[in-house]
Amino acid sequence: MCLLIAEEQLIELAERFGTPLYIYKESRIRENFDEFKTAFEGAKICYAYKANTSLAICHILRQKGAAADVVSEGELRTALRVGINPEDIIFTNNAKTNEEIEFAIDSGVIINVDSIDELNSIAETGKPAKISFRVNPAVDPKTHPKIATGMKESKFGLHLEKDTALEAYRKASELSNVEIIGVQMHIGSQITDMTSFSDATEKLMEFVMRLKNDMGIQLRFIDVGGGLGISYAGEEIPKPVDLAARILPIIKKYSIELGYEPDVWLEPGRYLVANAGVLLCEVQSVKKTPYKNFVNVNCGFNVLLRPAMYDSFHRIKVLGKTGNGEKYDIAGNICESGDILGRERELPPVEKGDIIAILDAGAYGFSMASQYNSRPRPAEILVRENSVEVIREREGWEDLWRGQKVPDDLIN
Numbered sequence: 001m002c003l004l005i006a007e008e009q010l011i012e013l014a015e016r017f018g019t020p021l022y023i024y025k026e027s028r029i030r031e032n033f034d035e036f037k038t039a040f041e042g043a044k045i046c047y048a049y050k051a052n053t054s055l056a057i058c059h060i061l062r063q064k065g066a067a068a069d070v071v072s073e074g075e076l077r078t079a080l081r082v083g084i085n086p087e088d089i090i091f092t093n094n095a096k097t098n099e100e101i102e103f104a105i106d107s108g109v110i111i112n113v114d115s116i117d118e119l120n121s122i123a124e125t126g127k128p129a130k131i132s133f134r135v136n137p138a139v140d141p142k143t144h145p146k147i148a149t150g151m152k153e154s155k156f157g158l159h160l161e162k163d164t165a166l167e168a169y170r171k172a173s174e175l176s177n178v179e180i181i182g183v184q185m186h187i188g189s190q191i192t193d194m195t196s197f198s199d200a201t202e203k204l205m206e207f208v209m210r211l212k213n214d215m216g217i218q219l220r221f222i223d224v225g226g227g228l229g230i231s232y233a234g235e236e237i238p239k240p241v242d243l244a245a246r247i248l249p250i251i252k253k254y255s256i257e258l259g260y261e262p263d264v265w266l267e268p269g270r271y272l273v274a275n276a277g278v279l280l281c282e283v284q285s286v287k288k289t290p291y292k293n294f295v296n297v298n299c300g301f302n303v304l305l306r307p308a309m310y311d312s313f314h315r316i317k318v319l320g321k322t323g324n325g326e327k328y329d330i331a332g333n334i335c336e337s338g339d340i341l342g343r344e345r346e347l348p349p350v351e352k353g354d355i356i357a358i359l360d361a362g363a364y365g366f367s368m369a370s371q372y373n374s375r376p377r378p379a380e381i382l383v384r385e386n387s388v389e390v391i392r393e394r395e396g397w398e399d400l401w402r403g404q405k406v407p408d409d410l411i412n
Protein backbone atom coordinates (compact mmCIF):
# COMPACT_ATOMS: atom_id res chain seq x y z
CA MET A 1 0.00 0.00 0.00
CA CYS A 2 1.57 3.24 -1.13
CA LEU A 3 1.62 5.91 1.55
CA LEU A 4 1.61 9.65 1.00
CA ILE A 5 4.22 10.22 3.67
CA ALA A 6 6.85 7.74 4.92
CA GLU A 7 5.64 5.54 7.78
CA GLU A 8 8.45 6.59 10.10
CA GLN A 9 7.57 10.23 9.64
CA LEU A 10 3.90 9.56 10.30
CA ILE A 11 4.73 7.72 13.54
CA GLU A 12 6.97 10.60 14.58
CA LEU A 13 4.21 13.14 13.84
CA ALA A 14 1.74 11.10 15.89
CA GLU A 15 4.18 11.13 18.82
CA ARG A 16 4.87 14.83 18.46
CA PHE A 17 1.35 16.15 17.94
CA GLY A 18 -0.83 13.40 19.42
CA THR A 19 -3.78 11.61 17.83
CA PRO A 20 -6.29 11.76 16.26
CA LEU A 21 -4.44 13.90 13.76
CA TYR A 22 -5.11 15.03 10.21
CA ILE A 23 -1.95 15.36 8.11
CA TYR A 24 -1.82 16.89 4.61
CA LYS A 25 0.98 16.96 2.11
CA GLU A 26 1.22 20.31 0.38
CA SER A 27 3.01 19.08 -2.72
CA ARG A 28 0.24 16.56 -3.44
CA ILE A 29 -2.43 19.28 -3.38
CA ARG A 30 -0.36 21.35 -5.81
CA GLU A 31 0.15 18.31 -8.08
CA ASN A 32 -3.56 17.50 -8.05
CA PHE A 33 -4.39 21.06 -9.06
CA ASP A 34 -1.80 20.99 -11.84
CA GLU A 35 -3.28 17.75 -13.13
CA PHE A 36 -6.73 19.34 -13.41
CA LYS A 37 -5.37 22.55 -14.85
CA THR A 38 -3.40 20.73 -17.53
CA ALA A 39 -6.32 18.51 -18.48
CA PHE A 40 -8.66 21.49 -18.76
CA GLU A 41 -6.36 24.11 -20.18
CA GLY A 42 -7.93 27.55 -20.13
CA ALA A 43 -10.81 26.53 -17.86
CA LYS A 44 -11.55 28.14 -14.51
CA ILE A 45 -11.08 25.71 -11.64
CA CYS A 46 -13.33 26.67 -8.75
CA TYR A 47 -12.17 24.70 -5.73
CA ALA A 48 -15.23 23.35 -3.87
CA TYR A 49 -14.51 24.71 -0.41
CA LYS A 50 -16.73 22.22 1.35
CA ALA A 51 -14.19 19.47 0.75
CA ASN A 52 -11.72 21.11 3.11
CA THR A 53 -12.09 24.68 4.33
CA SER A 54 -8.93 24.87 6.39
CA LEU A 55 -7.39 28.24 5.65
CA ALA A 56 -3.91 26.97 4.80
CA ILE A 57 -5.37 24.53 2.26
CA CYS A 58 -7.52 27.25 0.69
CA HIS A 59 -4.46 29.50 0.49
CA ILE A 60 -2.43 26.81 -1.29
CA LEU A 61 -5.15 26.49 -3.90
CA ARG A 62 -5.52 30.26 -4.25
CA GLN A 63 -1.78 30.49 -4.88
CA LYS A 64 -2.20 27.90 -7.61
CA GLY A 65 -4.87 30.08 -9.21
CA ALA A 66 -8.05 28.36 -8.05
CA ALA A 67 -11.34 30.23 -7.98
CA ALA A 68 -13.95 29.19 -5.40
CA ASP A 69 -17.24 27.31 -5.26
CA VAL A 70 -18.93 28.12 -1.95
CA VAL A 71 -22.21 26.97 -0.45
CA SER A 72 -22.78 29.15 2.61
CA GLU A 73 -22.02 32.60 3.90
CA GLY A 74 -19.33 31.02 6.05
CA GLU A 75 -17.56 29.53 3.03
CA LEU A 76 -18.10 32.77 1.12
CA ARG A 77 -16.48 34.77 3.91
CA THR A 78 -13.66 32.24 4.02
CA ALA A 79 -13.00 32.61 0.29
CA LEU A 80 -12.99 36.42 0.61
CA ARG A 81 -10.68 36.20 3.60
CA VAL A 82 -8.33 33.98 1.62
CA GLY A 83 -8.24 36.70 -1.02
CA ILE A 84 -10.24 35.18 -3.87
CA ASN A 85 -11.48 37.82 -6.29
CA PRO A 86 -15.31 38.12 -5.82
CA GLU A 87 -15.85 37.58 -9.56
CA ASP A 88 -14.12 34.23 -9.12
CA ILE A 89 -16.50 33.07 -6.42
CA ILE A 90 -19.70 31.22 -7.28
CA PHE A 91 -22.22 30.88 -4.48
CA THR A 92 -24.45 27.83 -4.77
CA ASN A 93 -27.14 26.70 -2.35
CA ASN A 94 -30.75 25.58 -2.57
CA ALA A 95 -31.99 27.55 0.44
CA LYS A 96 -30.16 30.84 0.64
CA THR A 97 -31.45 33.25 3.26
CA ASN A 98 -32.16 36.89 2.45
CA GLU A 99 -29.15 37.82 4.59
CA GLU A 100 -26.92 35.49 2.57
CA ILE A 101 -28.26 36.94 -0.67
CA GLU A 102 -27.64 40.53 0.48
CA PHE A 103 -24.15 39.64 1.62
CA ALA A 104 -23.35 37.90 -1.67
CA ILE A 105 -24.63 40.82 -3.72
CA ASP A 106 -22.75 43.37 -1.63
CA SER A 107 -19.59 41.28 -1.99
CA GLY A 108 -19.94 41.13 -5.78
CA VAL A 109 -19.85 37.34 -6.09
CA ILE A 110 -21.85 35.31 -8.57
CA ILE A 111 -25.09 33.98 -7.19
CA ASN A 112 -25.98 30.57 -8.58
CA VAL A 113 -29.75 30.68 -8.34
CA ASP A 114 -31.70 27.54 -7.44
CA SER A 115 -35.37 28.60 -7.59
CA ILE A 116 -37.77 31.28 -8.79
CA ASP A 117 -38.40 32.34 -5.19
CA GLU A 118 -34.70 32.97 -4.86
CA LEU A 119 -34.68 34.97 -8.09
CA ASN A 120 -37.52 37.08 -6.67
CA SER A 121 -35.57 37.66 -3.46
CA ILE A 122 -32.65 38.91 -5.53
CA ALA A 123 -34.98 41.17 -7.53
CA GLU A 124 -36.45 42.60 -4.31
CA THR A 125 -33.06 43.82 -3.13
CA GLY A 126 -33.04 46.18 -6.11
CA LYS A 127 -29.25 45.88 -6.11
CA PRO A 128 -27.26 44.90 -9.21
CA ALA A 129 -26.53 41.17 -9.06
CA LYS A 130 -24.62 38.79 -11.29
CA ILE A 131 -26.31 35.43 -11.56
CA SER A 132 -26.23 31.99 -13.08
CA PHE A 133 -28.84 29.29 -12.59
CA ARG A 134 -28.16 25.81 -11.35
CA VAL A 135 -29.93 23.42 -13.68
CA ASN A 136 -30.93 19.83 -13.06
CA PRO A 137 -30.10 17.66 -16.07
CA ALA A 138 -31.79 14.52 -14.64
CA VAL A 139 -28.96 12.05 -15.02
CA ASP A 140 -27.99 9.17 -12.78
CA PRO A 141 -24.31 9.52 -11.87
CA LYS A 142 -24.16 5.95 -10.47
CA THR A 143 -22.70 6.94 -7.16
CA HIS A 144 -23.91 6.63 -3.55
CA PRO A 145 -27.54 7.88 -3.46
CA LYS A 146 -26.74 10.44 -0.76
CA ILE A 147 -24.26 12.20 -3.02
CA ALA A 148 -26.17 12.06 -6.33
CA THR A 149 -27.39 15.61 -6.92
CA GLY A 150 -28.63 15.95 -10.48
CA MET A 151 -31.23 13.18 -10.59
CA LYS A 152 -34.88 13.81 -11.44
CA GLU A 153 -35.86 13.65 -7.78
CA SER A 154 -32.93 15.66 -6.43
CA LYS A 155 -33.60 18.83 -4.48
CA PHE A 156 -31.08 20.84 -6.49
CA GLY A 157 -31.45 23.09 -9.46
CA LEU A 158 -34.12 23.96 -11.99
CA HIS A 159 -35.10 21.14 -14.28
CA LEU A 160 -34.28 21.29 -17.94
CA GLU A 161 -37.41 19.24 -18.48
CA LYS A 162 -40.68 21.05 -19.17
CA ASP A 163 -38.72 24.24 -19.84
CA THR A 164 -38.56 25.00 -16.13
CA ALA A 165 -35.02 26.35 -16.36
CA LEU A 166 -35.78 28.14 -19.62
CA GLU A 167 -38.65 30.00 -17.97
CA ALA A 168 -36.36 31.00 -15.12
CA TYR A 169 -33.94 32.57 -17.59
CA ARG A 170 -36.84 34.32 -19.26
CA LYS A 171 -37.97 35.81 -15.96
CA ALA A 172 -34.42 36.84 -15.05
CA SER A 173 -33.92 38.52 -18.40
CA GLU A 174 -36.86 40.80 -17.60
CA LEU A 175 -35.30 42.00 -14.32
CA SER A 176 -33.42 45.25 -14.52
CA ASN A 177 -31.06 44.62 -11.61
CA VAL A 178 -30.03 41.14 -12.70
CA GLU A 179 -27.21 40.31 -15.08
CA ILE A 180 -27.28 36.73 -16.37
CA ILE A 181 -23.76 35.51 -16.88
CA GLY A 182 -23.78 31.73 -16.71
CA VAL A 183 -25.28 28.33 -16.16
CA GLN A 184 -24.18 25.67 -13.69
CA MET A 185 -24.85 22.02 -12.91
CA HIS A 186 -23.38 19.54 -10.46
CA ILE A 187 -24.55 15.97 -10.88
CA GLY A 188 -22.97 14.37 -7.85
CA SER A 189 -19.80 13.32 -6.14
CA GLN A 190 -17.33 10.41 -6.26
CA ILE A 191 -18.36 9.72 -9.86
CA THR A 192 -16.35 7.25 -11.89
CA ASP A 193 -18.84 6.74 -14.71
CA MET A 194 -17.80 9.15 -17.46
CA THR A 195 -21.00 8.59 -19.44
CA SER A 196 -23.05 10.43 -16.86
CA PHE A 197 -20.76 13.43 -17.26
CA SER A 198 -21.00 13.37 -21.05
CA ASP A 199 -24.80 12.85 -21.01
CA ALA A 200 -25.23 15.78 -18.65
CA THR A 201 -22.89 17.98 -20.69
CA GLU A 202 -24.86 17.21 -23.86
CA LYS A 203 -28.07 18.24 -22.14
CA LEU A 204 -26.46 21.36 -20.72
CA MET A 205 -25.12 22.44 -24.10
CA GLU A 206 -28.46 21.77 -25.81
CA PHE A 207 -29.96 24.09 -23.24
CA VAL A 208 -27.31 26.76 -23.87
CA MET A 209 -28.28 26.54 -27.55
CA ARG A 210 -31.93 27.09 -26.70
CA LEU A 211 -31.06 30.12 -24.57
CA LYS A 212 -29.31 31.59 -27.59
CA ASN A 213 -31.90 30.60 -30.21
CA ASP A 214 -35.11 31.22 -28.24
CA MET A 215 -34.08 34.22 -26.18
CA GLY A 216 -30.87 35.58 -27.62
CA ILE A 217 -29.10 34.98 -24.30
CA GLN A 218 -25.36 34.59 -24.58
CA LEU A 219 -23.53 33.28 -21.50
CA ARG A 220 -20.10 34.16 -20.25
CA PHE A 221 -19.54 30.71 -18.71
CA ILE A 222 -20.85 27.20 -18.39
CA ASP A 223 -19.99 25.50 -15.11
CA VAL A 224 -20.05 21.71 -15.25
CA GLY A 225 -19.62 21.28 -11.49
CA GLY A 226 -17.35 18.90 -9.66
CA GLY A 227 -17.75 15.25 -8.79
CA LEU A 228 -14.81 13.40 -10.27
CA GLY A 229 -14.12 10.38 -8.08
CA ILE A 230 -10.84 9.26 -6.61
CA SER A 231 -9.47 5.77 -6.18
CA TYR A 232 -10.17 4.89 -2.54
CA ALA A 233 -9.33 1.23 -2.95
CA GLY A 234 -6.33 1.69 -5.24
CA GLU A 235 -8.29 0.60 -8.32
CA GLU A 236 -7.80 2.19 -11.78
CA ILE A 237 -10.40 4.85 -12.44
CA PRO A 238 -10.75 7.79 -14.85
CA LYS A 239 -8.66 10.87 -14.22
CA PRO A 240 -9.13 14.56 -15.06
CA VAL A 241 -7.63 13.98 -18.50
CA ASP A 242 -10.24 11.29 -19.19
CA LEU A 243 -13.04 13.56 -18.03
CA ALA A 244 -11.71 16.34 -20.24
CA ALA A 245 -11.55 13.97 -23.22
CA ARG A 246 -15.21 13.13 -22.71
CA ILE A 247 -16.72 16.56 -22.16
CA LEU A 248 -14.55 19.14 -23.90
CA PRO A 249 -15.32 17.86 -27.42
CA ILE A 250 -19.03 18.14 -26.64
CA ILE A 251 -18.63 21.74 -25.53
CA LYS A 252 -16.51 22.48 -28.61
CA LYS A 253 -19.04 20.93 -30.95
CA TYR A 254 -21.88 23.04 -29.57
CA SER A 255 -19.72 26.17 -29.43
CA ILE A 256 -19.35 26.03 -33.19
CA GLU A 257 -23.11 25.88 -33.61
CA LEU A 258 -23.56 28.59 -31.00
CA GLY A 259 -21.20 30.93 -32.74
CA TYR A 260 -19.49 31.82 -29.48
CA GLU A 261 -17.35 30.01 -26.94
CA PRO A 262 -18.45 30.27 -23.33
CA ASP A 263 -15.72 29.91 -20.70
CA VAL A 264 -15.62 26.49 -19.06
CA TRP A 265 -15.74 26.36 -15.27
CA LEU A 266 -15.34 23.30 -13.05
CA GLU A 267 -15.82 22.74 -9.33
CA PRO A 268 -13.61 19.89 -8.14
CA GLY A 269 -13.33 19.40 -4.40
CA ARG A 270 -12.47 15.84 -3.54
CA TYR A 271 -10.01 15.32 -6.38
CA LEU A 272 -7.83 18.22 -5.26
CA VAL A 273 -7.46 17.30 -1.62
CA ALA A 274 -8.67 13.78 -0.77
CA ASN A 275 -5.49 11.84 -1.48
CA ALA A 276 -3.36 14.59 0.05
CA GLY A 277 -4.63 13.81 3.53
CA VAL A 278 -4.24 11.00 6.01
CA LEU A 279 -5.88 10.57 9.40
CA LEU A 280 -3.86 9.02 12.22
CA CYS A 281 -5.37 7.43 15.28
CA GLU A 282 -4.13 5.11 18.02
CA VAL A 283 -5.21 1.61 18.95
CA GLN A 284 -6.64 1.64 22.47
CA SER A 285 -7.47 -2.05 22.68
CA VAL A 286 -7.80 -5.17 20.59
CA LYS A 287 -10.83 -7.25 21.46
CA LYS A 288 -11.72 -10.70 20.20
CA THR A 289 -15.32 -11.79 20.56
CA PRO A 290 -16.78 -15.18 19.66
CA TYR A 291 -18.04 -13.58 16.45
CA LYS A 292 -15.69 -10.81 15.41
CA ASN A 293 -12.40 -9.13 16.18
CA PHE A 294 -12.31 -5.43 16.94
CA VAL A 295 -9.53 -2.88 16.91
CA ASN A 296 -10.75 0.01 19.05
CA VAL A 297 -9.23 3.34 18.11
CA ASN A 298 -9.32 6.85 19.61
CA CYS A 299 -11.40 8.50 16.90
CA GLY A 300 -14.76 7.83 15.34
CA PHE A 301 -17.37 9.28 13.04
CA ASN A 302 -17.05 12.58 14.85
CA VAL A 303 -13.64 12.84 13.16
CA LEU A 304 -14.28 10.96 9.89
CA LEU A 305 -17.96 10.65 9.07
CA ARG A 306 -17.69 9.10 5.61
CA PRO A 307 -17.70 5.37 6.51
CA ALA A 308 -20.74 5.76 8.78
CA MET A 309 -22.61 8.15 6.48
CA TYR A 310 -21.96 6.66 3.04
CA ASP A 311 -20.51 3.22 3.85
CA SER A 312 -17.37 4.52 2.23
CA PHE A 313 -14.19 2.54 2.00
CA HIS A 314 -10.87 4.02 3.13
CA ARG A 315 -7.69 1.98 3.09
CA ILE A 316 -6.38 1.38 6.60
CA LYS A 317 -2.78 0.66 7.54
CA VAL A 318 -1.12 -0.27 10.82
CA LEU A 319 2.07 1.78 10.78
CA GLY A 320 5.39 0.01 11.22
CA LYS A 321 3.88 -3.47 10.94
CA THR A 322 3.86 -5.95 8.10
CA GLY A 323 2.56 -9.40 7.38
CA ASN A 324 -0.90 -10.81 7.51
CA GLY A 325 -2.86 -11.50 10.61
CA GLU A 326 -6.53 -11.80 11.17
CA LYS A 327 -9.55 -9.88 10.05
CA TYR A 328 -10.74 -7.01 12.20
CA ASP A 329 -13.37 -4.33 12.26
CA ILE A 330 -11.76 -0.99 13.08
CA ALA A 331 -14.15 0.42 15.64
CA GLY A 332 -14.43 4.12 16.43
CA ASN A 333 -14.88 5.46 19.96
CA ILE A 334 -18.36 6.93 19.46
CA CYS A 335 -21.10 5.21 21.40
CA GLU A 336 -23.04 4.00 18.41
CA SER A 337 -22.84 0.63 16.69
CA GLY A 338 -22.61 2.32 13.31
CA ASP A 339 -19.25 3.81 14.22
CA ILE A 340 -17.06 1.38 12.30
CA LEU A 341 -14.26 2.93 10.26
CA GLY A 342 -13.43 -0.22 8.31
CA ARG A 343 -15.00 -3.64 8.20
CA GLU A 344 -13.41 -7.09 7.93
CA ARG A 345 -9.94 -5.77 7.22
CA GLU A 346 -7.02 -8.09 7.26
CA LEU A 347 -4.35 -6.45 9.39
CA PRO A 348 -0.87 -7.44 10.54
CA PRO A 349 -0.64 -8.50 14.20
CA VAL A 350 -2.02 -5.36 15.81
CA GLU A 351 -1.63 -4.26 19.43
CA LYS A 352 -2.66 -1.55 21.85
CA GLY A 353 -0.54 1.53 21.18
CA ASP A 354 -0.13 0.95 17.44
CA ILE A 355 -0.75 3.92 15.17
CA ILE A 356 -3.29 3.41 12.42
CA ALA A 357 -3.40 5.48 9.25
CA ILE A 358 -6.69 6.00 7.42
CA LEU A 359 -5.85 7.00 3.88
CA ASP A 360 -7.40 9.52 1.48
CA ALA A 361 -8.97 11.49 4.30
CA GLY A 362 -8.16 14.99 3.00
CA ALA A 363 -11.62 15.67 1.57
CA TYR A 364 -14.82 15.69 3.63
CA GLY A 365 -12.81 14.64 6.67
CA PHE A 366 -12.14 17.57 8.94
CA SER A 367 -14.79 19.66 7.19
CA MET A 368 -17.47 17.22 8.38
CA ALA A 369 -16.00 16.65 11.84
CA SER A 370 -18.05 17.45 14.93
CA GLN A 371 -17.80 17.43 18.71
CA TYR A 372 -20.35 14.65 19.07
CA ASN A 373 -19.91 12.72 22.31
CA SER A 374 -18.14 15.86 23.61
CA ARG A 375 -14.89 15.11 21.87
CA PRO A 376 -12.82 18.15 20.88
CA ARG A 377 -11.91 18.17 17.20
CA PRO A 378 -8.38 17.10 16.17
CA ALA A 379 -5.38 19.14 15.05
CA GLU A 380 -4.36 19.52 11.41
CA ILE A 381 -0.76 19.40 10.21
CA LEU A 382 0.71 20.47 6.89
CA VAL A 383 3.80 18.66 5.64
CA ARG A 384 5.67 21.16 3.47
CA GLU A 385 8.84 20.85 1.40
CA ASN A 386 11.16 21.74 4.29
CA SER A 387 8.94 22.00 7.32
CA VAL A 388 5.96 20.70 9.19
CA GLU A 389 3.36 23.24 10.34
CA VAL A 390 0.37 23.07 12.63
CA ILE A 391 -2.40 24.63 10.52
CA ARG A 392 -5.13 24.09 13.10
CA GLU A 393 -4.64 23.53 16.78
CA ARG A 394 -6.33 20.68 18.55
CA GLU A 395 -9.44 21.86 20.32
CA GLY A 396 -9.42 21.88 24.11
CA TRP A 397 -12.07 21.27 26.75
CA GLU A 398 -13.07 24.93 26.81
CA ASP A 399 -14.07 24.63 23.14
CA LEU A 400 -16.82 22.26 24.21
CA TRP A 401 -18.48 24.91 26.35
CA ARG A 402 -17.67 28.08 24.39
CA GLY A 403 -20.63 30.40 24.00
CA GLN A 404 -22.90 28.43 26.30
CA LYS A 405 -24.78 30.09 29.15
CA VAL A 406 -26.43 28.53 32.15
CA PRO A 407 -29.17 30.55 33.89
CA ASP A 408 -28.03 31.41 37.43
CA ASP A 409 -30.76 29.49 39.21
CA LEU A 410 -29.75 26.27 37.47
CA ILE A 411 -26.29 26.34 38.94
CA ASN A 412 -27.23 25.94 42.61
Ligand code: LLP
Binds near residue numbers: 050092186227267
Ligand atom coordinates in the same frame (compact mmCIF):
# COMPACT_ATOMS: atom_id res chain seq x y z
N1 LLP B 1 -20.03 21.75 -6.57
C1 LLP B 1 -21.15 21.58 -5.84
C2 LLP B 1 -22.30 22.47 -6.09
C3 LLP B 1 -21.21 20.58 -4.88
O1 LLP B 1 -22.33 20.41 -4.17
C4 LLP B 1 -20.10 19.74 -4.66
C5 LLP B 1 -20.15 18.67 -3.68
C6 LLP B 1 -18.93 19.97 -5.43
C7 LLP B 1 -18.95 20.98 -6.37
C8 LLP B 1 -17.67 19.18 -5.25
O2 LLP B 1 -17.83 17.83 -5.53
P1 LLP B 1 -16.54 16.87 -5.50
O3 LLP B 1 -15.64 17.27 -6.64
O4 LLP B 1 -15.87 17.06 -4.18
O5 LLP B 1 -17.11 15.52 -5.64
N2 LLP B 1 -19.58 14.55 1.90
C9 LLP B 1 -19.59 13.71 0.73
C10 LLP B 1 -19.48 14.49 -0.53
C11 LLP B 1 -20.56 15.54 -0.67
C12 LLP B 1 -20.37 16.39 -1.89
C13 LLP B 1 -21.35 17.49 -1.91
N3 LLP B 1 -21.20 18.39 -2.99
C14 LLP B 1 -18.49 12.66 0.85
O6 LLP B 1 -17.79 12.63 1.85
O7 LLP B 1 -18.35 11.80 -0.02
